[in-house]
Amino acid sequence: MAVNCFECQYFYTTWDPANPRGCKAYGFKTKMLPSIVVKRSSGMECLKFEPKKGARFR
Incomplete structure (x- = not known):
C-alpha cells in the first residue's frame, strides 16, 4: 500500500x-509527493510515515 503524504504529520x-x-x-x-521520491530513490515505501495526530483514517 502506497503512503499518502497528505495524511502524514x-x-x-x-x-517555494x-x-x-x-x-x-x-x-x-x-x-512530487515526498513518498514517491523516497520510493524511487530507495525502492522502499517511506519508513518515516506517522499519521497526523487527531486525524481519523479509514
Whole structure:
C-alpha cells in the first residue's frame, strides 16, 4: 500500500513554487509527493510515515 503524504504529520506545503511539497522527517522539498521520491530513490515505501495526530483514517 502506497503512503499518502497528505495524511502524514511530517508533510508540509512550502512557499517555494519550484518545490511546493516537503517532508520534515527527511528534510527535503520536491515537486512530487515526498513518498514517491523516497520510493524511487530507495525502492522502499517511506519508513518515516506517522499519521497526523487527531486525524481519523479509514
